[in-house]
Amino acid sequence: MPDSANSPQAAVTLRLVYLARLRDAFGMAGESFAAPGEPPTVATLLAALRARGGVWNEELAAGRAVRVAVNHELAAAGTVLAAGDEVALLPPVTGG
Amino acid sequence: MTVRVQTDDFDVAHEIAMLRAGDARVGAVASFIGTVRDVNDATAVSTMSLEHYPGMTEKALEAIVAEARARFDILDALVIHRVGTLQPTDQIVLVAVTSAHRGDAFDACRFVMDYLKTRAPFWKKEQTAGGARWVDARVGDDAAAARWERDAQGPTSGQAT
Numbered sequence: 001m002p003d004s005a006n007s008p009q010a011a012v013t014l015r016l017v018y019l020a021r022l023r024d025a026f027g028m029a030g031e032s033f034a035a036p037g038e039p040p041t042v043a044t045l046l047a048a049l050r051a052r053g054g055v056w057n058e059e060l061a062a063g064r065a066v067r068v069a070v071n072h073e074l075a076a077a078g079t080v081l082a083a084g085d086e087v088a089l090l091p092p093v094t095g096g
Numbered sequence: 097m098t099v100r101v102q103t104d105d106f107d108v109a110h111e112i113a114m115l116r117a118g119d120a121r122v123g124a125v126a127s128f129i130g131t132v133r134d135v136n137d138a139t140a141v142s143t144m145s146l147e148h149y150p151g152m153t154e155k156a157l158e159a160i161v162a163e164a165r166a167r168f169d170i171l172d173a174l175v176i177h178r179v180g181t182l183q184p185t186d187q188i189v190l191v192a193v194t195s196a197h198r199g200d201a202f203d204a205c206r207f208v209m210d211y212l213k214t215r216a217p218f219w220k221k222e223q224t225a226g227g228a229r230w231v232d233a234r235v236g237d238d239a240a241a242a243r244w245e246r247d248a249q250g251p252t253s254g255q256a257t
Contacts, residue, residue: 018169019147020219090149091230093218094214094219095216096188
């Protein structure tokens with residue numbers, strides 16, 4: 001606590017990847033994104049993306065079946081994110 | 097065990113011959129081939145494009161095959177899944193499993209497909225007369241995969257004798 005006022009938080013920059021339907025909906029395959037939250041987690045990331053409103057809020061609304069993978073492993077809401085992580089948003093899979 | 101994601105078609109006879117080549121322990125080979133239909137949800141489909149998430153998809157398939165090996169008494173397994181643009185009647189996926197006896201081969205083959213449908217990052221987009229549409233996940237696929245969660249507690253406990 002005492003030091004935090006003077007130590008600027010290093011921005012945690014992530015590589016976001018949008019797959020399949022989400023790529024179409026968002027109009028991009030991915031982006032570099034400075035994640036908010038101390039520490040940033042999957043939940044704080046999704047909240048920040050929802051705050052963009054419009055299609056972001058729609059596609060990522062609670063109850064939509066979007067899964068999140070961090071560095072190619074499925075992650076949970078509480079998973080902590082680190083600088084350089086590749087964070088992918090996956091719609092329900094339909095292979096086979 | 098082998099897992100491949102590729103745009104090229106595959107030759108089932110060749111793949112199965114390679115899978116069991118020289119292994120005289122093999123007494124059973126079970127395989128499943130998924131193909132492209134020309135109709136989905138009562139709408140004609142002209143072409144289908146399949147995409148994956150390179151890196152994660154291969155890892156997910158390998159994890160599914162490893163899980164099948166842990167659950168069933170199998171000798172080897174092969175999964176080939178195509179991506180890119182496919183036409184009706186084209187082959188999409190091959191799962192082939194070898195074992196000493198048919199039961200484990202059948203069960204493991206079905207298990208791998210059921211898990212692949214719900215856990216492997218692949219997505220289908222269909223071209224129809226009304227435009228392109230992403231295929232929706234099916235509730236039935238989740239139910240098929242969930243069946244294995246229940247089965248995991250049942251049969252194994254009764255085999256002690």
